[in-house]
Amino acid sequence: MITPRYCVTMARYNAWQNRQVKAAFEALSPEDLTRDRGAFFGSILATANHLLWGDRIWLSRFTGGEPPVGSIAESVGLTTSREDWALERFRVDSALLRWADGLKQVDLAGPLRWQSGVTGREMVKPVGLCVTHMFNHQTHHRGQIHAMLTAAGAEAPVSDLFVLPDEGPWL
Template identity: 60%
Template sequence: MLSPEFVLTMARYNAWQNRQMKSVLEAMPDAARRAERGAFFGSIFATVNHLLWADMVWMSRFAGWPRPEVGISGSVEITPTLGAWSAERFRLDSRLILWGEGLRAVELSGDLRWYSGATGREQVRPLGLCVAHMFNHQAHHRGQIHAMATAAGAEGWVSDLAFMPGEGPWL
């Protein structure tokens, strides 16, 4: 289903998106980042925290990385400040790229079995589908963050994969 090359491209895309998002968030007042905005996780800051948490959870399943000490309800508070979030996000994005660089096709085959706190039961799904889900989940929540940030008066960022710098034979 997925190739290692696609996974690496998506890991790089994720890091590019998070760098752009970080710049926008740094320009916003903290109160604006923490204001209730009616999104699933409430605020911009709660949503970026949840996204960091979810990436950590998925990578604990895919590659044995440390799992967060909190469940989904605590995901919105995994870091206390934008600075702490930024440092953790940078570390995680760097590790995701390194993981993608070292992947082999065989490592994306087979099934993934895990206990889902969200469903309250064991799940079994194709590993490639779960990796694709992680990247889709990132894009989904970054889209929410983009909408909340622009609604709050911040400038948005370029999110088009086709315009990611440094990728592909067309550059």
């Protein structure tokens, strides 16, 4: 379904997007970042926190690492400031890049098992599908953040994948 190279490209894309989101956050006041904007998770920061939490939980499933605490509902409060978010986002983006860079094709084959908080049961899905979902989840919620940043008067990131720079820095 997917290749290690695809994962590296998408991890790079994710880090590049998050650097741009961080810059956009710096142009907004704390009130602008936490104002309820009618999005699914409410505010810009809450949506960014949910996305950060989601990346952490999927990465823990792929690597066997420690999952984040809390549920999806609690994910919105993962960090309380743009500075805390930026630091944690950097850490997770670094971990995603290291994970993707170390993948072999065999790592993307076979089933992934996990206990889903969403469904309340054990899930078994192809690893490749789950990795694709993680990257799609990132894009989905960054689209929401993009819309909220635009509505807040901030300059939203360039998000076209074909514009991804060929060279780093990725973090």
